Amino acid sequence: MNNCKNCNEETSKNYCANCGQPTKLKRIDSHYIQHEIEHVLHFEKGILYTIKELLLRPGQNIKEFITENRSRLVKPIIFIIISSLIYSIIAHFFHIKDSYVNLDGTKNSATFSINNWIRSHYGYSNIIMAIFISFWLKIFFKKAGYNLFEILILLCFIMGMGMLIFSVFAILEGLTKFHLMQISAVIFLIYSTWAIGQFFDKRKITSYLKACAAYVLGMATFSLSAIFLGFIIDLIIKP
Numbered sequence: 001m002n003n004c005k006n007c008n009e010e011t012s013k014n015y016c017a018n019c020g021q022p023t024k025l026k027r028i029d030s031h032y033i034q035h036e037i038e039h040v041l042h043f044e045k046g047i048l049y050t051i052k053e054l055l056l057r058p059g060q061n062i063k064e065f066i067t068e069n070r071s072r073l074v075k076p077i078i079f080i081i082i083s084s085l086i087y088s089i090i091a092h093f094f095h096i097k098d099s100y101v102n103l104d105g106t107k108n109s110a111t112f113s114i115n116n117w118i119r120s121h122y123g124y125s126n127i128i129m130a131i132f133i134s135f136w137l138k139i140f141f142k143k144a145g146y147n148l149f150e151i152l153i154l155l156c157f158i159m160g161m162g163m164l165i166f167s168v169f170a171i172l173e174g175l176t177k178f179h180l181m182q183i184s185a186v187i188f189l190i191y192s193t194w195a196i197g198q199f200f201d202k203r204k205i206t207s208y209l210k211a212c213a214a215y216v217l218g219m220a221t222f223s224l225s226a227i228f229l230g231f232i233i234d235l236i237i238k239p
Contacts, residue, residue: 001050046047047082050074054161058191059198062157066150077127083160084122087167092175096181110237111230118226130155132225135220140210141200158195162188189215 004011006021017023028033050073053061065073073079090096118125134151146154169184190217197208 009028017111037202044082047074047079048155050079051161051164054157054195055193057198058158058161058195059200059202062154063199066153067145076160077189080126080130080156080163083163083167084126087163088120088122089147089168090170090174094101096170096173098125102112109230110233111227115231126159126163129218129222130159132222133215136214136217136221137196137211141207144200154196154199158192161195163193165191 002011002017002023003009004016004021005025007016007019009016009018011017011023013023027129053073061073065076074082130142131153133155134148137151137155138146138148141151165188166181166184169180169187172178173180189212193208193212196211196215197204200211
């Protein structure tokens with residue numbers, strides 16, 4: 001008999017009967033790393049499967065994830081971080097300087113530093129931005145009965161798809177040298193409006209109008225909040 005390293009329960013089998021933890025962990029080597037990568041990127045219930053479902057039926061699939069089945073799609077936080085990382089790598093490789101969020105500020109200002117942080121940490125920035133958009137969606141769709149956390153999950157999936165859309169256009173811009181990132185922003189706005197409207201009520205035109213308004217207002221309040229934060233920091237640290 002051995003004690004489980006996780007819950008300290010006595011066990012004599014390969015897995016703890018109490019928590020399911022293996023009694024002997026496999027050594028971390030190349031096979032372990034390969035398995036972990038395949039676990040995230042495999043088609044069934046993985047990144048590719050999630051992208052396909054979010055392209056075809058975003059609102060329906062996200063609603064099913066929240067209310068019925070949470071094993072079909074990649075976890076939303078993982079999805080948005082991975083997709084943001086993909087965009088960051090592509091943008092760095094092709095030297096894409098355009099950003100879907102740009103804050104004005106002099107080089108020595110806090111606003112300039114905040115803008116650089118946003119552009120360097122799209123995964124975290126998208127999650128923060130999603131909180132602002134969630135607030136407006138909660139107001140516009142308060143009768144739908146979803147709480148802020150459920151709406152935030154919706155936006156993690158949608159903004160993750162947005163980063164993949166930006167990635168495609170970043171590659172095209174890098175290869176063709178044409179400025180295409182502004183087009184990608186318009187396409188993402190259309191996609192977001194369609195996905196959010198489909199999630200709440202795909203039969204009503206007002207769902208899509210409110211979805212578009214909430215997204216634009218969320219982006220605006222996120223940017224204004226960042227500028228205001230930079231202004232306050234400059235007032236505090238500068239004589």
